[in-house]
Amino acid sequence: xxxTVMVVDDERDNITTVKAVLEKEGYNVLTAIxxxxxxxxxxxxxxxxxxxxxxxxxxxxxxxxIPKLTGIKVAYLSVVRTSEEEKEDLxxxxxxxxxxxxxxxxxxxxxxxxxxxx
Amino acid sequence: MTxxxxxxxxxxxxxxxxxxxxxxxxxxxxxxxxxGKSIVYITLNKTSDSLTELFKKxxxxxxxxxxxxxISKTIKKTxxxxxxxxxxxxxxxxxxxxxxxxKFLKHNFDYLIFDSLTNLLIYEKKSPVAKFISSLINxxxxxxxxxxxxxxxxxxxxxxIKQTSTFVDKVVQTDKLKKQK
Numbered sequence: 001x002x003x004t005v006m007v008v009d010d011e012r013d014n015i016t017t018v019k020a021v022l023e024k025e026g027y028n029v030l031t032a033i034x035x036x037x038x039x040x041x042x043x044x045x046x047x048x049x050x051x052x053x054x055x056x057x058x059x060x061x062x063x064x065x066i067p068k069l070t071g072i073k074v075a076y077l078s079v080v081r082t083s084e085e086e087k088e089d090l091x092x093x094x095x096x097x098x099x100x101x102x103x104x105x106x107x108x109x110x111x112x113x114x115x116x117x118x
Numbered sequence: 119m120t121x122x123x124x125x126x127x128x129x130x131x132x133x134x135x136x137x138x139x140x141x142x143x144x145x146x147x148x149x150x151x152x153x154g155k156s157i158v159y160i161t162l163n164k165t166s167d168s169l170t171e172l173f174k175k176x177x178x179x180x181x182x183x184x185x186x187x188x189i190s191k192t193i194k195k196t197x198x199x200x201x202x203x204x205x206x207x208x209x210x211x212x213x214x215x216x217x218x219x220x221k222f223l224k225h226n227f228d229y230l231i232f233d234s235l236t237n238l239l240i241y242e243k244k245s246p247v248a249k250f251i252s253s254l255i256n257x258x259x260x261x262x263x264x265x266x267x268x269x270x271x272x273x274x275x276x277x278x279i280k281q282t283s284t285f286v287d288k289v290v291q292t293d294k295l296k297k298q299k
Binding site for chain 2: 055056078079081082084085090
């Protein structure tokens with residue numbers, strides 16, 4: 001059965017691109033335009049195997065959304081450059097599985113998703 | 119590599135246009151050139167911790183450097199101020215950033231580095247950004263501080279760059295950008 005990835009980003013162009021590429025690779029793709037939207041969809045029954053979440057979006061800060069997504073793997077997408085120590089801190093939440101720096105190579109992103117989802 | 123210090127010797131405000139591939143090289147070389155002077159560094163895309171890490175790795179003395187960091191608060195719990203850094207809520211909080219910069223300009227720092235115009239446009243529309251830049255440059259002009267504004271030479275932002283060009287004393291293109299064109 002195809003795995004489900006949820007792409008969460010306030011930039012619709014990014015969502016469109018990533019969605020198209022992942023669907024081509026055979027994944028089911030859900031989308032959300034903010035952390036709040038993601039949480040709402042998960043609470044309403046969406047069950048993604050992986051969430052690709054932009055680290056900086058309008059609304060509730062992502063760091064407050066992550067703990068509420070218990071049991072779902074999350075990979076950060078970040079345009080922000082952080083120090084190694086900050087990155088380690090951000091990765092401390094149990095469900096964070098990767099930190100992907102934007103802009104990313106789309107092939108690398110696919111490889112990362114495949115690696116995470118097996 | 120462009121000598122920013124030399125450009126700032128005869129101009130109070132300089133817009134430095136560069137290709138994205140040269141960005142890291144430019145931020146380091148500028149800091150090296152201005153090293154030892156008092157600098158207020160406004161960052162909109164790298165956290166002050168990551169800049170500190172980068173500059174220290176390159177053995178730069180940060181004793182006289184203060185960061186105005188408008189990005190850390192968006193990704194982690196951050197106080198309003200810490201050692202050598204003041205934090206604004208987000209790169210889109212133009213009024214807040216402007217107020218903090220105004221406070222620093224009163225302290226007559228030797229240099230102000232604005233990193234970068236390109237990032238402002240990710241978070242705000244062109245019109246408020248242009249107003250912000252114009253107001254900031256006016257404030258700089260009545261201070262003793264010299265300022266360098268970074269911008270990536272990307273076509274989508276041509277309009278803002280053109281507008282900013284009219285506000286600053288000089289526009290400098292890094293060599294690689296000149297070659298690209």
